[in-house]
Amino acid sequence: MARIIIDKNSSRKEVILTKAASLFREKGYKAASMRDLAESVGVEAASLYNHIKSKTELLHEICFGVANRFMHKMEEVEGEKISPIEKIEALIRFHIDEMILHYEEVYVMDREWKHLSDPYLSNFQNQRRMYRKRFAAIIEQGISLKNIKPIDASTAVLILLHAIGGIESWHRSTQKISAEALTANMISILIGGIAASAKG
Amino acid sequence: MARIIIDKNSSRKEVILTKAASLFREKGYKAASMRDLAESVGVEAASLYNHIKSKTELLHEICFGVANRFMHKMEEVEGEKISPIEKIEALIRFHIDEMILHYEEVYVMDREWKHLSDPYLSNFQNQRRMYRKRFAAIIEQGISLKNIKPIDASTAVLILLHAIGGIESWHRSTQKISAEALTANMISILIGGIAASAKG
DNA sequence: ATAGTATGCTAACGTGTGTTAGCGATGAAT
DNA sequence: ATTCATCGCTAACACACGTTAGCATACTAT
Numbered sequence: 001m002a003r004i005i006i007d008k009n010s011s012r013k014e015v016i017l018t019k020a021a022s023l024f025r026e027k028g029y030k031a032a033s034m035r036d037l038a039e040s041v042g043v044e045a046a047s048l049y050n051h052i053k054s055k056t057e058l059l060h061e062i063c064f065g066v067a068n069r070f071m072h073k074m075e076e077v078e079g080e081k082i083s084p085i086e087k088i089e090a091l092i093r094f095h096i097d098e099m100i101l102h103y104e105e106v107y108v109m110d111r112e113w114k115h116l117s118d119p120y121l122s123n124f125q126n127q128r129r130m131y132r133k134r135f136a137a138i139i140e141q142g143i144s145l146k147n148i149k150p151i152d153a154s155t156a157v158l159i160l161l162h163a164i165g166g167i168e169s170w171h172r173s174t175q176k177i178s179a180e181a182l183t184a185n186m187i188s189i190l191i192g193g194i195a196a197s198a199k200g
Numbered sequence: 201m202a203r204i205i206i207d208k209n210s211s212r213k214e215v216i217l218t219k220a221a222s223l224f225r226e227k228g229y230k231a232a233s234m235r236d237l238a239e240s241v242g243v244e245a246a247s248l249y250n251h252i253k254s255k256t257e258l259l260h261e262i263c264f265g266v267a268n269r270f271m272h273k274m275e276e277v278e279g280e281k282i283s284p285i286e287k288i289e290a291l292i293r294f295h296i297d298e299m300i301l302h303y304e305e306v307y308v309m310d311r312e313w314k315h316l317s318d319p320y321l322s323n324f325q326n327q328r329r330m331y332r333k334r335f336a337a338i339i340e341q342g343i344s345l346k347n348i349k350p351i352d353a354s355t356a357v358l359i360l361l362h363a364i365g366g367i368e369s370w371h372r373s374t375q376k377i378s379a380e381a382l383t384a385n386m387i388s389i390l391i392g393g394i395a396a397s398a399k400g
Numbered sequence: 401a402t403a404g405t406a407t408g409c410t411a412a413c414g415t416g417t418g419t420t421a422g423c424g425a426t427g428a429a430t
Numbered sequence: 431a432t433t434c435a436t437c438g439c440t441a442a443c444a445c446a447c448g449t450t451a452g453c454a455t456a457c458t459a460t
Binding site for chain 2: 026030038058114149152154155161164167169170177182185186188189190192
């Protein structure tokens, strides 16, 4: 009889969650079936329900697991005594690290949150809105301090966050540059733009 | 008996395609059912098949319709006698315009192309890869001409294209700035970065 | 008015879905 | 060795899906 193989630090549920994230990323939440998931875990579909409540629960846990990490980081950064630009750079760096380290989960949260069902859906959307508002507030601080040029703050947030989402394509690419080089490039471009400037 | 209402310039199939794009955008390709589509068109599900071959066909036509427009623009821009930076600006502007004008279709192409089936899938992926290569080539020209700072060109392409995809969130936002202001902001940020520079 | 085509309807098909019930096997604790 | 909870299996459920067949209705052109 097959068994879900676990290592010391992760329960059977966590194994399922990891495989689910990978599958949801690959096929999309709706297209990934519980039978697919079962196969990738090495077990029959019904057996999954000894460890999880439902398919939706998997999506909840993935989405909120990631979202909570971002919220936590936001609180941390807001409290630091550094300039707005440095805060933004810290956040970007965190986003990139998260995307590289927890690729599947972050990707799934980004693209599949639509399939959450209420009350989780509204909850998620609220949290997202709040996060962006606080990000925009930091940008606006930078603008009043004249460290950031007078742009529309929420547009800037959109650009930053979605640009980072683009790491998805980097992650798949065969001829990748290193993660460090990628991070350096992104920050350089997002903070300084692509145009050559007098400063260097 | 219900009938699909058409205006002078669009066939019934085109009406279905438009509604399909809107539905695929809202729910995702897999989650949107033919019965949903039928209802939004004002007809029974089976009746759709007098006008279309299959659900997948709808996705093909949406994806390649948009992709072809981008490819065509790329060819046009490549042929113009302007600087690389101007070419990039022209392409960004086109992307933004397309996103604003054909929001649903562009969004669906961007997020739902995974559900294409071969040979359309490989075709699409090839075309996408080519487009990005040609975009990167323009950036590299700009780098050799020292109009663009020495960054990794393919990373820059990722950032640019994904940043534009972020208009999705703008499109939904209640308190939006105008399309012109958005475009100006985006180009300013992407070309010049967010940091205040000596140049102004 | 009539013929022919375009369009729509109802009914149904086969298949895949998430999930549950009930039972057998395994592992841990006494 | 026995007990008890944990875990996995088979079988099946009710339902939603994309799609087809066959027939009825509406429009178009003569």
